[in-house]
Amino acid sequence: MALSRVMDRSADARIDVRLVAQVTALGALADDVVADLLWAEAGRDTLKTSTAIKRAAEVFEQLAEEATSPVTIWQRRDVSNALRRMTAAQAIAAEASHRVPTSQDPGSAGLRVIADALAHTVERVATPSELKLLREYFQAISSATIESASESVHARGGAASTWSTI
Amino acid sequence: MVDNLELFAATARNDLARLRRVIQRLRPGRGYELGTFVGFTLERVEEELQRIDNFRQDIIDADPEPVARERLLALAARRYERLQPPLDVLYETLGMYEKSVNRTDVPVGLQHLIDVLMAQLVRAPSDPMIHLDPVDMYSTVDLVSHVDYLFERRTDVGGGIRMVYTGVHPIVFNLPALDPANALLSPLIAHEVTHTAVDETLLEQLSTLVGASVDDVLARWLAVAAARSEPANETEWASVFRGWCEELICDAVAIVLTGPSFLFAFSAYLPPTSVAGIGTHPHLRDRVQFHLDLLDTLGWTSTLDSRSPELMEWFRGVGASAPRAGSALEGFLLEAIGLVRQRIVEVSIDHVEASIAPDVVDGLEPAIAFLREGIPAVDAGAKVLDTWELILAGWFAALEERADKVELALLMALDDPDYSALLIKALEMSSIVTKWRRFERAGT
Numbered sequence: 001m002a003l004s005r006v007m008d009r010s011a012d013a014r015i016d017v018r019l020v021a022q023v024t025a026l027g028a029l030a031d032d033v034v035a036d037l038l039w040a041e042a043g044r045d046t047l048k049t050s051t052a053i054k055r056a057a058e059v060f061e062q063l064a065e066e067a068t069s070p071v072t073i074w075q076r077r078d079v080s081n082a083l084r085r086m087t088a089a090q091a092i093a094a095e096a097s098h099r100v101p102t103s104q105d106p107g108s109a110g111l112r113v114i115a116d117a118l119a120h121t122v123e124r125v126a127t128p129s130e131l132k133l134l135r136e137y138f139q140a141i142s143s144a145t146i147e148s149a150s151e152s153v154h155a156r157g158g159a160a161s162t163w164s165t166i
Numbered sequence: 167m168v169d170n171l172e173l174f175a176a177t178a179r180n181d182l183a184r185l186r187r188v189i190q191r192l193r194p195g196r197g198y199e200l201g202t203f204v205g206f207t208l209e210r211v212e213e214e215l216q217r218i219d220n221f222r223q224d225i226i227d228a229d230p231e232p233v234a235r236e237r238l239l240a241l242a243a244r245r246y247e248r249l250q251p252p253l254d255v256l257y258e259t260l261g262m263y264e265k266s267v268n269r270t271d272v273p274v275g276l277q278h279l280i281d282v283l284m285a286q287l288v289r290a291p292s293d294p295m296i297h298l299d300p301v302d303m304y305s306t307v308d309l310v311s312h313v314d315y316l317f318e319r320r321t322d323v324g325g326g327i328r329m330v331y332t333g334v335h336p337i338v339f340n341l342p343a344l345d346p347a348n349a350l351l352s353p354l355i356a357h358e359v360t361h362t363a364v365d366e367t368l369l370e371q372l373s374t375l376v377g378a379s380v381d382d383v384l385a386r387w388l389a390v391a392a393a394r395s396e397p398a399n400e401t402e403w404a405s406v407f408r409g410w411c412e413e414l415i416c417d418a419v420a421i422v423l424t425g426p427s428f429l430f431a432f433s434a435y436l437p438p439t440s441v442a443g444i445g446t447h448p449h450l451r452d453r454v455q456f457h458l459d460l461l462d463t464l465g466w467t468s469t470l471d472s473r474s475p476e477l478m479e480w481f482r483g484v485g486a487s488a489p490r491a492g493s494a495l496e497g498f499l500l501e502a503i504g505l506v507r508q509r510i511v512e513v514s515i516d517h518v519e520a521s522i523a524p525d526v527v528d529g530l531e532p533a534i535a536f537l538r539e540g541i542p543a544v545d546a547g548a549k550v551l552d553t554w555e556l557i558l559a560g561w562f563a564a565l566e567e568r569a570d571k572v573e574l575a576l577l578m579a580l581d582d583p584d585y586s587a588l589l590i591k592a593l594e595m596s597s598i599v600t601k602w603r604r605f606e607r608a609g610t
Contacts, residue, residue, distance in 0.1 A: 017255070017312050017315075017316070018315065020251060020252070020255070020316060021252075021315045021316045021318070022321055022322055024248065024251065024252060024316065025318065025319050025320060025321045026321055027248055028245075028248060028319050029319070029321070031241060031244060031245050031248065034241055035221065035238070035241055038234060038237050038238050038241065039238075041234055042228070042230040042231070042234040042238070043230070044228075058324055059321055059323050059324055062323040062324060063323055066323070070381065070385070072373075072378055072381055073380050073381050073384055073404045073407060073408070073502075074369075074373035074376075074404075074408065075322075075404075076322050076405075076408075077322060077323075077401055078322050079321045079322050079323050080323070080401075081401050142241070142244055143244065145248070146244060146247055146248055146250075146251075149248075149251040149252075150250065150251050152251070153251045153254050153255055154254070
């Protein structure tokens with residue numbers, strides 16, 4: 001077998017650093033959403049002015065759209081890729097959608113339910129079951145993103161192998 | 167019961183303190199901006215810690231009912247814990263590069279070469295530093311692009327805060343520890359520096375020029391994969407394609423800037439495998455063909471054919487014989503890259519302001535003769551040879567010396583530390599003469 005010095009390993013690891021960043025950003029958003037939902041459950045009127053929920057509504061609307069319509073090859077989709085792997089959260093959303101995920105469409109039904117629940121929350125017409133769904137879903141995202149980020153950093157030796165190479 | 171809240175909070179603060187101690191002991195010199203940038207990032211982490219502390223205090227002050235209280239405290243603990251992976255990356259970054267700040271154990275000629283590359287290819291103000299890597303490879307990283315990104319809150323589907331550092335970017339050059347100043351391999355560094363520009367602008371320029379035409383090719387080949395029951399993931403395929411475009415842009419910029427020196431350095435450093443397969447880079451043999459085609463576009467073929475006919479014949483044989491695995495993914499990549507190849511060349515040529523042209527070669531003959539005699543060449547008549555002219559003269563002299571060895575001449579040229587030191591000395595002297603003449607002109 002011929003030996004090659006093309007450094008594929010490092011190029012792969014460079015992609016992971018961006019994934020860590022995206023996963024961390026998604027997780028931080030999830031934390032903010034959960035905080036506002038928990039305070040609302042505790043009796044504070046946080047949902048009226050929640051910027052986190054508005055932001056999450058924009059993000060998940062876009063994710064739900066992308067799941068069903070083609071996007072250009074030039075677009076990085078680290079967040080949607082990362083979400084695909086968060087099986088606990090996907091299961092929560094899929095169950096709420098009352099649809100069975102298929103191999104061609106593993107998460108889009110669930111994403112639509114989450115996007116709609118967020119939109120209803122922004123419009124102040126969310127039902128109690130929608131609010132409960134959102135808390136459970138984003139709590140699962142919050143935990144899964146920490147695990148995912150930590151695995152990505154430590155599995156590849158962290159920053160040491162994340163540089164672009166010939 | 168939440169039993170880890172205090173520990174996560176203390177761990178984050180402890181990590182901050184450790185990192186601050188490291189940047190306080192950095193001394194001014196090349197790479198010092200690493201400390202400035204990390205200091206800026208630590209301020210952002212401190213702000214985040216304060217926000218979490220305020221959240222925690224809010225829970226204590228509000229004193230909600232037990233279930234809500236537990237859930238809120240668990241969330242506070244997760245917020246502290248979330249800082250850990252990015253802080254770990256920051257720790258490893260500082261740990262790796264601390265000793266590269268203000269280093270004095272690499273040749274001045276090498277540092278000059280890197281300064282020239284930075285001026286030619288990186289537009290933003292930057293602070294380059296050399297790191298000796300125990301792995302035998304070349305790479306660069308703009309530390310801001312990675313570390314800054316880790317602490318921002320913007321997802322790639324929108325929302326959140328973009329953190330933007332406006333100071334000078336510390337850029338690391340990872341060079342092989344046992345042979346960092348191999349002058350003939352310096353064109354590889356040009357490829358690496360271009361990755362910074364690709365991340366910021368060049369890939370976006372390419373996507374604007376190409377538009378959605380490649381999307382149809384992707385859809386068609388995904389259908390082929392499905393029909394053949396081959397595994398296919400659209401996101402992964404798109405990611406590999408973008409990676410290949412990036413590598414070819416970097417190759418093209420390096421060729422436009424350094425001329426045939428890049429082809430020589432590339433082929434010597436990365437012998438062309440005969441094994442088929444799809445990786446994060448195009449096949450080495452396809453890259454050699456790409457280099458030959460671009461050199462031809464730039465007018466180099468007749469010069470190379472007359473100087474090194476057998477070597478060129480070898481290159482052509484290599485470029486024409488890339489093995490194929492026959493997968494749908496390979497089919498997609500080859501067709502898609504074929505579609506965007508010309509645009510890659512256009513974007514790359516546009517990016518380089520001072521390219522090397524074939525008509526310099528006649529003027530290099532005296533320098534080539536001097537180098538073959540072991541004399542560092544600096545100028546040709548009244549003209550001071552610039553970095554890439556010197557490197558090209560170095561390659562031509564080395565290959566002439568070993569013309570009968572064909573492709574082995576490439577490797578033999580590299581494996582000559584005295585010759586490399588001679589070229590590095592020539593680079594040093596060239597930079598001194600250039601500065602002296604500039605000084606003289608300013609005086610008159």
